[in-house]
Structure formats: C-alpha cells, structure tokens
C-alpha cells in the first residue's frame with residue numbers, strides 16, 4: 774500500500790512522518806527530494822539559474838533557498854516558473870525511491886508530499902492521510918518555526934490550497950491541534966483501520 778501523507782504548510786507532516794519512521798515505515802520525503810535535485814552541478818539547478826538569474830546561486834554553488842523562497846512565495850508567476858522546472862525532477866526521483874523500497878520488500882511506503890493536491894498527484898498513492906490544524910494554530914507554528922513575520926507566513930499559507938479543500942480529498946484526516954500523544958493515538962488507529970504494516 775502506498776500512503777500519501779499531506780496537509781498544509783506547518784500542519785505537522787514531518788512530525789507524523791517521524792512517528793511513522795519510528796514505527797519502521799519507509800518514507801519518501803518530497804521536501805528532501807526537492808533539495809537533492811538542486812544540488813550543485815545538477816541540470817535542474819542550472820535551469821533555475823537561467824530562469825531566475827545568477828543572484829539565486831550562492832558563492833559555494835548551492836541554491837540560495839531564502840532568496841528563491843522570498844521570490845516564489847510572493848509571486849504566483851515566479852512560483853509556476855520554478856515548479857515547472859523542478860517538479861518533473863522531483864516526481865522522477867520520488868518514484869525511483871518508492872520503487873527501491875518496494876524492491877527491498879516493504880509492503881507499505883509513505884510518500885510525504887506537501888503539494889499532493891496542488892500537483893494532482895493522487896494517482897501516485899492508494900490512500901491519502903491529511904494532517905490538519907486550525908488556521909490560527911498553523912499561523913502560530915509557522916511563524917515560530919521559521920521565524921517569519923505574520924505577513925510572510927500568510928503569503929506562504931496562501932500559496933497552497935486551503936486545508937479544508939484538502940480534507941475533502943482525504944481518506945482520513947488527522948487532527949494535529951492537540952498534544953503529540955493525541956496525534957500518535959489517532960495515527961495508530963488509522964494504521965490499524967487500514968490493516969497496514971511496514
């Protein structure tokens with residue numbers, strides 16, 4: 774079974790994905806893959822340089838994530854330009870990692886994909902688990918974790934589909950407003966329900 778783990782920015786996907794790893798599940802992490810495909814020397818990073826200019830490349834040859842973030846989270850056209858360059862490479866690498874886990878004999882693979890609905894990747898997974906928080910809690914956690922001002926945090930939230938829309942497309946919704954214990958408890962119930970194991 775392929776489980777798609779998604780939610781909104783700072784809703785708690787990484788927190789849940791960490792719990793799943795501790796239970797022994799293999800996880801394909803789209804955010805991690807997004808870093809791998811733009812490592813210095815890659816074709817993808819070269820295309821980003823062509824599209825956004827040499828100022829988004831740091832002296833050591835790596836992508837300046839802060840600069841790229843400040844551009845794309847504030848401008849839909851730039852966001853689309855980056856997505857068009859980087860998403861095909863991310864998808865290819867995610868499918869490769871998924872297959873490698875299946876080849877290793879795992880029965881279940883978790884795919885942690887923040888933009889599962891935005892990028893219409895439902896076909897990649899069998900079940901969809903949405904990690905949800907209230908808008909108020911989301912804003913608070915995002916500002917705290919990333920040290921962002923309210924306006925910047927709101928721009929990032931607005932660059933994704935509303936969590937309510939994602940909930941409608943879910944097989945299960947996990948409410949992450951409460952304690953980590955409460956979240957873990959719901960996770961265990963959902964896994965038991967799906968009769969799944971690593």
Ligand SMILES: CC(C)(COP(=O)(O)OP(=O)(O)OC[C@H]1O[C@@H](n2cnc3c(N)ncnc32)[C@H](O)[C@@H]1O)[C@@H](O)C(=O)NCCC(=O)NCCS
Pocket residue numbers: 781782783803804807837838839841842845852855856859863886887888932933
């Ligand atoms: C813009 C970048 C450089 C900012 O880097 P930064 O280190 O600050 O953030 P990080 O990569 O950890 O992403 C944090 C969160 O932002 C959100 N996010 C990232 N990219 C996007 C995007 N293109 N559209 C909407 N939300 C996004 C996701 O919820 C993600 O979990 C980086 O996010 C990136 O390369 N984005 C494009 C690739 C992408 O779409 N990644 C999302 C997973 S497929």
Ligand SMILES: Nc1ncnc2c1ncn2[C@@H]1O[C@H](COP(=O)(O)OP(=O)(O)OP(=O)(O)O)[C@@H](O)[C@H]1O
Pocket residue numbers: 780781782783784785786787788789804887914915918949950951952953956
């Ligand atoms: N139940 C919880 N109670 C308190 N804080 C939490 C809880 N769950 C997550 N957090 C905190 O909220 C922040 C966001 O969580 P996390 O990083 O797991 O979100 P995410 O969905 O993976 O984010 P992103 O989309 O940016 O990758 C983190 O600082 C995390 O420690």
